[in-house]
Amino acid sequence: MSSKDTRFLDFDTIRADLGLGTELDSFRDGWEESQRARQTDGAGFLTPPTVEEACRFLQMEPALAHAFNEALPLIAGNDALLCLAWHCHWLLFASAPEKKASLGAVPELPESLGPARDWLYAFVYLAGVPHVRELHRARGVDESVTVETLGDLALWMREYRTRFGRWGFGQAGWLTRHVSGRLYQLGRLQFETTCFPLDFHVFQNREDGEIVALTGDGLRFRHDGQFDGTNGVFDEAHAWTSFFHEDESEVRGNLVTIDGRAVHHAVDLPLDEWDCALRKGDPVLSVHIPATGPLDHAACVASYRRAMAFFPAHVPEHPFKGFYCNSWLLDCQLGEHLPESANIVRFLRDWYVLPAPNASSAQTIERVFGWDVTDPFEQPADTTLRRIVIEHMKHGERWRNAAGVIMPVDLQKIR
Ligand SMILES: CC(C)(COP(=O)(O)OP(=O)(O)OC[C@H]1O[C@@H](n2cnc3c(N)ncnc32)[C@H](O)[C@@H]1OP(=O)(O)O)[C@@H](O)C(=O)NCCC(=O)NCCS
Structure with missing residues (x-):
């Protein structure tokens, strides 16, 4: 025909x-x-x-x-x-x-x-x-x-x-975002209109713009500050449950450190000093990193800045509050093993990292060794990253994906 x-x-x-x-x-x-x-x-x-x-x-x-x-x-x-x-x-x-x-x-x-x-x-x-x-x-x-x-x-x-x-x-499923006007590539990075999917509360200090994240209520964390069950590991002895309480004058809850660990002790934030800048369900731009070459830091910063101007002009119905990402690249352990000058580390340092529910090493293995690899130990250790990934696992440690946010106020500080 x-x-x-x-x-x-x-x-x-x-x-x-x-x-x-x-x-x-x-x-x-x-x-x-x-x-x-x-x-x-x-x-x-x-x-x-x-x-x-x-x-x-x-x-x-x-x-x-x-x-x-x-x-x-x-x-x-x-x-x-x-x-x-x-x-x-x-x-x-x-x-x-x-x-x-x-x-x-x-x-x-x-x-x-x-x-x-x-x-x-x-x-x-x-x-x-x-x-x-x-x-x-x-x-x-x-x-x-x-x-x-x-x-x-x-x-x-x-x-x-x-x-x-x-x-x-x-x-085929991934590209629906592009053709429906939800995702745009602006230089090095892609940005997708979405809602902040995690139960964390991000507060911003009125005076100096400092950002702190608190956990949501009733979440179960391990002693190391990761969600209980991360990498399939449960903390029988020391897991704890987070709380979050808000009234007219203050919020009280569990802090998440900037490197993505929920902390057991409580903090208070007076609401005449702190504003809630982001919470679950708020509009955000989800950041994706296509495999188009090195993750040049200046190019990433230029992309964030472009997005700040692009979305209000072309997608004004999505008044995003910040950038959100969930990726193997936000695993803070990468920053402990790769040199500070590595593109991955420079990318990672720009984010306020948050623990990701159901985090695992699957994406790290997939993106570092290939899609169908089940045993990374059998793969050639031919880059610095591959070597550190294998070394870490040989010591019984596990990689994991993590989430993160960049608030517009932080973007001003990134060089
Ligand atoms: C993200 C990405 C661009 C980073 O690459 P980069 O800019 O070279 O990163 P760095 O400068 O930090 O690299 C440091 C070292 O790790 C190596 N490396 C980086 N990414 C690697 C990867 N995915 N697989 C194997 N080795 C990698 C580099 O070759 C370099 O090793 P060397 O010193 O032996 O040359 C790259 O990993 C990539 O294209 N990933 C696929 C896309 C992706 O993962 N997107 C996120 C999905 S959520």
Whole structure:
């Protein structure tokens, strides 16, 4: 079928054609509506010129643009796959807003799709480039930001190739943030509009701007100040429960030190001296660190500063109170073992670190040794970081992801 042929195929037909079981049954909902929309709006969908234009706009490297071109017949040359790709595309870009709300749950594609499984979502997103351009244009966002933000598609496709030895795309859920106007790449870092998900209270001193964090009420911490159960380790003998109490004149609760440890003894903050600057549910910008090269400190600072100006101008409905991050890079133990000059340490030092619930070493292992690595001891210790990660574990210690905040007042102090 040529991609101009917008013949209607019902869901059961494509399911039989593609040998699907029940894996993609969530797509049944809205199927007829999407396929009707295809008959009116689907003419240019996944044609060679539109694919080429999207690759050109994204300034894609020639090898990847070529791979897109080569892979196109895989999807566009198969009725059932083209209908399926359209349906995903429609859900992401063309459906009613209330349907778009369910985008978070992008289903994993079944093995039975064969090589099309590597490519289907890549084409779905590529075909959405004009929609994102339009969305950003309407917000007054410069096209260079659109290109940078959507550059994550190529980044994750390169990652896929490193991992599996062939081009493909496996981050369909992650990219929903980019195409819905929730995430922007501004230089070195990405920023996502979200709500502060943790039960901590961040206070700011009225006079000197000092920031302190207190725990929420009723949280269980180990003697070392990490959540009880971090790395699967529970503190039977010394775990304690935090409290937080607030009245008109003061708050009283457990301090969290700037290096991410909850402290058992209580502190009082008089409310005529301290303002609550951030608490659970408040709007924040979640910071993500794409693997685009070294984590140059000046570039990170420039990114934070850009975000401070960008979001009020282009996403004013999200009056964020600060930056939030949850990452293996915020593990303060890294600062004890890497030199102060290391980019990771300089990045880490800018954050008020908070313990993360359910923290584990999984992300550290994944990001330092590779996605499918189960035994880091078998991997080459060929960088300083790999050596310290292994050494630490040999001593029976465990790495962990951590959370952190940077409040705007702190940003002024970062050099
Ligand atoms: C974050 C990142 C850019 C830091 O790299 P960087 O700027 O080189 O960091 P540093 O300068 O602190 O590196 C210090 C040492 O650790 C090594 N190192 C840094 N990141 C490493 C990694 N992910 N794997 C292995 N070694 C790493 C460096 O090569 C250097 O070793 P060397 O002295 O032997 O050359 C890099 O780790 C990366 O790209 N990670 C993937 C993205 C990511 O983890 N995002 C966060 C997800 S929540």
